[in-house]
Amino acid sequence: MHPPISLIVFFLTAGTSIGLFIFTYFIEFLTLFGKGSGLPKEVVLVSGIISLVLIGIGAFAASFHLGHKLRAWKAIKRFRTSWLSREAVFSGAYGFTLLIYLFLMYYEINPFFEHFFGILTFIIGILSGFSTAMIYATNKFVLEWNTSLTVLYYLDMYLMLGSALFTIMSLYYGLPYTGTFVFLTFLFVALGFGFRLAFNIRQFYLKRPTLNEALNLPHNRTIRVLDTGSTTENYCTTEFYYRKGKELLSTTLPISYLLTFIVPLILILYAWITGTVNLYIFWTVYLSLLVGSAVERWTFFVEGNHVQNLFYGLYPEEGYKLRKGFMERKETRISLYN
Amino acid sequence: MAQYALVIDLNTCVGCHACATNCKEWNTQAAFGPLSDYDPYGRHPSGVWYNRIMSYEIGEFPNTQVFHLPKSCLHCQDAPCVPVCPTGASYKREQDGIVLVNYDDCIGCKLCSWSCPYGCREYDEADKVMKKCTLCIDRVYDETLPPEHRKPACVLTCPARARFFGDIEDPESEVFKAIEERNGFVLFPDMGTNPGNHYLARTETKINLEEFEKHILKPDNPLFLEVMKRHHVSNKSAETTVEEVG
Numbered sequence: 001m002h003p004p005i006s007l008i009v010f011f012l013t014a015g016t017s018i019g020l021f022i023f024t025y026f027i028e029f030l031t032l033f034g035k036g037s038g039l040p041k042e043v044v045l046v047s048g049i050i051s052l053v054l055i056g057i058g059a060f061a062a063s064f065h066l067g068h069k070l071r072a073w074k075a076i077k078r079f080r081t082s083w084l085s086r087e088a089v090f091s092g093a094y095g096f097t098l099l100i101y102l103f104l105m106y107y108e109i110n111p112f113f114e115h116f117f118g119i120l121t122f123i124i125g126i127l128s129g130f131s132t133a134m135i136y137a138t139n140k141f142v143l144e145w146n147t148s149l150t151v152l153y154y155l156d157m158y159l160m161l162g163s164a165l166f167t168i169m170s171l172y173y174g175l176p177y178t179g180t181f182v183f184l185t186f187l188f189v190a191l192g193f194g195f196r197l198a199f200n201i202r203q204f205y206l207k208r209p210t211l212n213e214a215l216n217l218p219h220n221r222t223i224r225v226l227d228t229g230s231t232t233e234n235y236c237t238t239e240f241y242y243r244k245g246k247e248l249l250s251t252t253l254p255i256s257y258l259l260t261f262i263v264p265l266i267l268i269l270y271a272w273i274t275g276t277v278n279l280y281i282f283w284t285v286y287l288s289l290l291v292g293s294a295v296e297r298w299t300f301f302v303e304g305n306h307v308q309n310l311f312y313g314l315y316p317e318e319g320y321k322l323r324k325g326f327m328e329r330k331e332t333r334i335s336l337y338n
Numbered sequence: 339m340a341q342y343a344l345v346i347d348l349n350t351c352v353g354c355h356a357c358a359t360n361c362k363e364w365n366t367q368a369a370f371g372p373l374s375d376y377d378p379y380g381r382h383p384s385g386v387w388y389n390r391i392m393s394y395e396i397g398e399f400p401n402t403q404v405f406h407l408p409k410s411c412l413h414c415q416d417a418p419c420v421p422v423c424p425t426g427a428s429y430k431r432e433q434d435g436i437v438l439v440n441y442d443d444c445i446g447c448k449l450c451s452w453s454c455p456y457g458c459r460e461y462d463e464a465d466k467v468m469k470k471c472t473l474c475i476d477r478v479y480d481e482t483l484p485p486e487h488r489k490p491a492c493v494l495t496c497p498a499r500a501r502f503f504g505d506i507e508d509p510e511s512e513v514f515k516a517i518e519e520r521n522g523f524v525l526f527p528d529m530g531t532n533p534g535n536h537y538l539a540r541t542e543t544k545i546n547l548e549e550f551e552k553h554i555l556k557p558d559n560p561l562f563l564e565v566m567k568r569h570h571v572s573n574k575s576a577e578t579t580v581e582e583v584g
Contacts, residue, residue, distance in 0.1 A: 001452075067446020067466025074443055075424035084449050085424035141418075141455045141529070209528070215394070215407070216523045216537075226404060227393040229358070232382045234390075236457040239448065307526070308457030311392055311409065 001142065002242045003301035006064035011297050012161070012290060013058035014091065014132070017051040018125040019162015020169075021098065023184075024048065025118045027177065032115065041105070043173050047166070048102040055095045083134040090128035097121040129158045142304040143206050144199075153195035157293060160188040164264070164286040171279050182277055185285065186268045193261040196296070200253075203303070208317075214310040225313035241314045245302035252299045259292025341435035342473055343413050343506045343534030344493065345513040345522060349541055351500040353406030357492035358389040361410070361471075364491035369476040370441075374464035386460045388471040389492060405540050408501075410492070411458040411471035412525065412533035413437050419450035419459060428468070434505075435534060436475055441467045455529045473503070506534060 024039065024047040031038040039047075063069040075088040101117040104110065133154035136145040167181040212219050228237075245252075264285045271277045309315040365388060366372045375385035389410040396403050413430075417437050420428050427443035428450045430436070439450075444467040451459040451468060459470045474490035477483065487494065493501045504513035513536070516522060522536035556562060 065447065067461070068444070071425070071443070071445045074427075074445060075447075077426045077443075078421075078424050081421035082424045082449075084422065084447060088424060135449070139452055141453065209526075211394075213528060214526050216525060216527055217396070221396055222398050223394055223396050225392065226395050229355070229390040229392055230384070230387075232384045234384055235386070235451075235460040239451065239461070240457065306452070306457075307455045307529075311407075311457060 001301045001304040001306060002239050003245065003298045004065050006061050008294055008297040009061035010058040010065075011132075011157075012293060013054040013061065014128070015158040015293070016161045016165055016290075017054035017058065018094065018129055019158040019160070020047055020054075020165050021051040021125055021162070022122060022159065023162055023166040023181070024051075025101075025122050028118060029115070029122070037176070039175065040173065043169060043175065044105055045102065047169060048098060048105070050165075052095065052098055052102065055091065055098070059091060059095070083131050083138060087128060087131035087135060090124050090131050094121060094124045094128050097124055126155070129155050136304075141307045143208065143307070144203055144304045145300075147199070147202060149195055149199045149202065153192060153199060156188055156192045156195055160185070160192050161286075161289060161293065163188055164282065164289050168279060168282045168286060171277065171282060178277060182268060182272060186265065186272070189261055189264050189268070189289070193257075193265070196257070196261070208315070209307055209310065210317075211310050211313070211315075214307070225311075228312050236308060237312055237314065240306040241309050241312070242302055245298075249299065249302050252295055252302070256292055256296035256299050259288050260296050261292070263288045263292070339435065339507065340433065340505045341413070341415060341507045341534050342478070342504070343435070343513065343536065344410070344473070344490070345502040345504075345506070345516050345536045345538060346408055347500040347502070347516075347520075347538040348405050348407065349500075349538060350498045351406045351408060351496075352498050353391055353393055353404075354497060355391050356495050356497055357408055357501060358387060358391055360491045360495035361389045361474075362387060364474065364477070365472070368474075370469070370472045372465075373469065374462050376463060386462050386469050388460075388469070403540070407537075408492075409456060409458065409525075410535070411437060411473075412456055412531070412535040413471075413473065415532040415534060416530060418453045418455070418529075418531055422449050422453045424449070436473050437470070438472055438475070439468055439470060441465070444468055455526050455531065456533075478503075506536065 024044055027036060027039050028044065030036045063072055066072055072088070075085050076092075078085040079089055097117050098121045101114065101121050104114040104117060108114075130151065133151040136142070136154075137147065137150040140146045163181055163185040167178060167185055169175070170178045170181050210219070211217075211223050211225075212221060215223070217223065267281055267285050267288070271281045305315055307315065362373055373386040373388065375383065377383050378385065389408060392407045392409060394405055394407065396405065413436055415435065417430055420430050420437065423429075424447065425443045425445055427440045427445070429438060429440065431438065446461065446466045446468065448461055448468065451457075451461060459468050461467075462469050474492075477490065478488050480488060489503045490501075493503045502513050502516055504511040506513050506517060508514055516538060517536050520538045522538055524533045524536055526533075553559065555565070559565075
């Protein structure tokens, strides 16, 4: 699949925004039960404004994916059936309720309404992330994405970005939550590493359809594509098969693993063990996560193979091939006589 | 419920692309057009087509056969492209089962094309909306046309008469009978889309050349003299060439 840059920007901004708000409000929420001392008003406001600006940038960036930006409001019409419609509604509602929460927080109007909108924003934020992930996970024609791992990983990435940025805020304002959030960042990055590995390993075991299945022919017939009806590329071959991306995949996949998981994990471990938890290290962790996630999202799109590529002879045959002879699944044949 | 669809006979389809060309010609100037072209006279011409013809070779050399597969929107009965549309621009008509796109509501998010396992939806970069085969709905219901012309442009133009149009749910229709009698099949049956368009399987055709030669070389064949004359002329010209070279 061709990676849309606008959606990658949306992922990064919405992910950081929702992740950051989840942790900010969760600390406030705990004070309702007498746990913890909450956050200074300034921290909540700064964190909330960062979240609001980021979701705004995300929505603006995502509109570049649309052909008709001014008609985007129409996306609320099919809430009942479409995950994209749900994502649009929840993302919009998240920004709106967040704004109200910040307003109530700033003017300290009524603690009930303040927490009511806080809880609402918290839930809608998670639903927004869930809906975005479900757009990919429910697409049964891209087998690589069609798994619950996509959703788990997607939500984990939100928490990963959010907790990393909250650690920076905690360090900046000297809050007593730094230790907890260093641990949480480590936990979510480690979990993300596990989910991404599982996502990649799963691709080795996918039962892929064949051209024979697409054309409803017996499985034992040899068949090959002679001609696809046009001498140049068309929408189907450019949108569903990114040739340049497939060539770069063997480079971008290790880079995404390195920047999203390996570098942050090593830095956090270093900070943990040596006790040098400072802003420099955690800014590096966050930036590494941000750049790594951008590359990872790009890789996620390129890794997806749409079944319509079968008609053009562009669908992988068996297993997962990165480069000829490298990370290639080989079929082993066992014979008694050879 | 009625389901209008195409039935394509792969046995007679010669892969001439006339259906695709006439589809483009009709639809680019009709109600659902235009079908935009990009760089039409340049080095890399491309554009929007509702119908594309794929050619496949089946079997292993020397026992191979080539068949052509015209592929346009299959107007699936459980169309996966319809529920994913966030605006409802993509819809399936209840009265005839035709899947259409309302260009005024389409926001160009491309999600419907991601949800089509057949690659039959194409994004128009010029109009910024998704376009697809309409089964020439503007012809089918046009009462100003003579009844025999109320068919999709591709069906009317097919020189091999390989394309049929009708209601596949109506037992009296030509397409229903063709599917029943000749075991019509669909593409990607495992995907749960239940496509409307059906294909009639290709059957192996064998020509006995010996019998053919015996017949054509008989003196009472009206073409016999012409065959012999051509044979004679070609032999003679071959001799002349040899003489000139010598």
